[in-house]
Amino acid sequence: MKILILEDEPVHAKYLIKLLNSILSPSKTEIQHVTSIQEANTYLNQFPIDLFFLDLNIFGSDGFEVLDQIPTTKTITIIVSANTDNAIRAFEYGVIDFIAKPISEDRLRLALERYNHFATTYQKENTNQNTPKSRLLQVDLEDLQNRLSHLMEVKKVYRNEDLSLEVLASELELHPRQLSEFLNGKKQTTFHSFLHSYRIGEAKELLIQYPEKNVSDIGFEVGYKSLSSFYDAFKKELKITASEFRETTRP
Structure with a gap:
């Protein structure tokens, strides 16, 4: 399982990585941590990932800029942010979960369960469709x-x-x-x-x-x-x- 984390605060990133390694099998999990929107965009354009953890405040920049540039039909995303006021907006972008900081192990486990369910469903859909369903099918x-x-x-x-x-x-x-x-x-x-x-x-x-x-x-x-x-x-x-x-x- 390949995971990308965009988080500008090292303490939060290290703690999230620690929790992920305690829940998932380290031998089967590859975790990459980046600290800037530019790094995240570069990585997402170059490498396939299974799950993306995104903070919404990156050195004062808006993490939604990343969501503007990636197709959430292909990139399964979980938001990790202290700003819970942005939860509704985040779900409108197609993210599968919104975890409020500080993260708890139980809450992260629940998010990963949602990921497993979503990924399984998505894989089944892809066996019946070669491409993700477009949101523009009914648009002139x-x-x-x-x-x-x-x-x-x-x-x-x-x-x-x-x-x-x-x-x-x-x-x-x-x-x-x-x-x-x-x-x-x-x-x-x-x-x-x-x-x-x-x-x-x-x-x-x-x-x-x-x-x-x-x-x-x-x-x-x-x-x-x-x-x-x-x-x-x-x-x-x-x-x-x-x-x-x-x-x-x-x-």
Whole structure:
């Protein structure tokens, strides 16, 4: 059994590993621990796993970003978090359990029993189906694409600093996982990358069109809550800062 744990606090990770080794057979269990969202994404893209334990607060970053990028129909996930207010949202993503910190051995045993039941059921379904059932079977994909383009390109909803996967899915009358599957499977992107592409795209236009305008004002105008988020996203997209981009485009 291959298990991946995303947890930024070493004490919690070591304790979870200790409990897993006491419940499961160490000789038949391979446990990998990572401490960042980037490491988790890299590992999940490179190696198959049986079970994923995910903390939702990774050095201040939102663990839901990982769920936006992985298909929960293929990656069986258990959330381990002190923030129980996120439990309902987590189950909407398709996770099989939500364990509140601090973890108890009895609660972990129950979660692993749920995993065994889920994995057995999933394997039976896969013997009858070559691929997981899509959440988009009843969705008109061409109409969805048109409505999504209208929201992003005409209404420019990406300027809303509180725009989330859930909010955008609601605008499209979809479940968040349906929108996530559409972006991941049909457009080969994640929600966050999709959102940043529109925000940075307009930021580039504004930097060229209004050379006298403050870079910070442009960042806020296109939907970023903080300057650090804007600067990081811009540099990640173009490999240069917004100010450097402006300099290279001056006549």
